[in-house]
Amino acid sequence: MTEKKLKFIDLFAGIGAFHISLEKLGHKCVFASELSYDLRSLYKENYGIDCQGDITKISIESIPNHDVLCAGFPCQTFSKAGNQNGMKEARGKLFDEILKILSYHKPRYFILENVRNLLMHDSGNTWNYISHKLDELGYFFDKRILSPHLINIPQHRERIFIVGSLKSIDIEEMQWPPKEDYVNSVDSILNNDEIDSNLELEKINVLNTWGEFLNELPKDVEPYRPLWSMEFGANYPLDVEWESLPLNEWHKYKGMYGYPLKSCDSLELVFEKLPNYVKTQKGIPPTWKQKFIYNNRTFYKENKKFISKTTLNKIKDFKLESWKKFEWNCPGTQRIFYDKLIQFRGSGVRIKKNNYLPSLVTVSTQIPIIGKYMRYILPEEGARVQSLPEQIKLPETKTASFRVLGNMVNVELVYRVAFQLLKNYNKVPTEETIDIFEEV
Structure with missing residues (x-):
């Protein structure tokens, strides 16, 4: 991978999709935060890292220095399926916690993810606020609507990815994952057909x-x-x-x-x-x-x-x-x-x-x-369609598992975005991708 490991932090970590992707690129997680106690325990079990709790209760000074900030910050308040209260409620204001960390630690890179409606929310005022604040902090940044189906994964899940760097060259030379011509059938992620129907x-x-x-x-x-x-x-x-x-x-x-x-x-x-x-x-x-x-x-x-x-x-x-x-x-x-x-x-x-x-x-x-x-x-x-490796342990119940899977960012998409964003930080080898179907 890169000649020097970059240090990254994983905010609103969930099941750890950002962790998997950046670790696959050879980088090291030095801090993770997640509100759910159960998911923090699972994070420890999957990655051997003590995941911290509510980010609003953690002093910024105690967060280790890092090169990359990763955050799939809460999206429900910006989603068309939610109340769209945006930054008027506590969850919507969590983006400001990201700004505080960026301002204090000045990591060279960040990768953020949210629902695509973030762009249009509140007639564009939410995005204007976000972009203005990132610009004030001196970051060069870009955004793109991406979905797993664009890279041959059978799920349509459009999300906005926002990437930034303190160096303009990283953004100028970054290439977003190109759209592929073919999308696999869902059969590629299914277990065998011996499973009994569980439909009511x-x-x-x-x-x-x-x-x-x-x-x-x-x-x-x-x-x-x-x-x-x-x-x-x-x-x-x-x-x-x-x-x-x-x-x-x-x-x-x-x-x-x-x-x-x-x-x-x-x-x-x-x-x-x-x-x-x-x-x-x-x-x-x-x-x-x-x-x-x-x-x-x-x-x-x-x-x-x-x-x-x-x-x-x-x-x-x-x-x-x-x-x-x-x-x-x-x-x-x-x-x-x-x-x-x-x-x-x-x-x-x-x-x-x-x-x-x-x-x-x-x-x-x-x-x-x-x-x-x-x-x-x-x-x-569902874990396969979200590109999670087979060894990653999910919550014990079906309901809890799908709550996690429904909230997470697709691992393969993060991997490809991160590969392109970080490629100028020292020498990077030929791209390799996670084959999420290899064990199916």
Whole structure:
């Protein structure tokens, strides 16, 4: 590796993805910090290092001098899936802890990672703050949206990588990992097919029903995306404040699946016949929501002659409203789930091609499903898709494992980014990569 080992610190360390990547390049971790006690214990077990706790409680002077600062700082507060409070809440302010360390220790390099929405959060003000502060500290820096699928790993998980150096040459000559032409199928990370299905029967029934729905449509008719079946037959108004509409006005319209609202003698009964996104809407619905609703209604009007009452009644009877939403993201392919990837999300039942594993998320109920075997992916399979070496120990429970896997940065992406960023610090050999599929 390099002629001289660089010292790096691993902040918000989690399972230690940055640690693995930089150690693979020959560098040495001199400090790690992680809020979770369980993950600190696991860090010690995996890497033999005493991982410190809450970074806000650690004196900056006690952090060893280092050459590289690595941090996948908390992203939930910047994510579209979160509350987007950003730097208004404690987690969002943790970036300032990074700034304090950079200001005091002045490491030559840093590598940061977060959700891609960090760029657009708060109309760009969050990124403007970050870039201004890094510039004030004298760093040259660059950023790029990267995803494992760009380097032949079957997971679409777009994240922003921010790299910096006190030397302009490091940034000027850095080459971001190029996009590869091919993406492996998810089969490349799976265990053998002898594993029994662990998918709940009610979810299998949901998938069978949506399969029937697809097969009733003509081959030249693709289902609208996203499909909100609650709008089939509905005609309530879209350009008004729903919560302020009086009862007599509601009586003019139809609710979910064409239910006549004139039969409701109270607003409470009216709202029972409307989708949740109506009940929770404050003010006039945004344009995007109006568009989705209108297009779903149009799709149903044009295709209801193909949709049997039997199938539609099964969909209406689904236990959860999210199961009544459907996202078929495989246009032009066979309308079967056998060769697809499936995910039950709050936004609906999502179907993807088998080289399009969705982002692993921290919610265990949204673990991706392998259509070929009608089972959830296993923690060790999720670890492979995140490029973790086989010897790295995960938390003991499935829920805890996927919480870690959903929060971590992809090891192979970090490795390639770090290789390029650090290549000018002494002599670097020909690039080698981590073959995450070699032991599968």
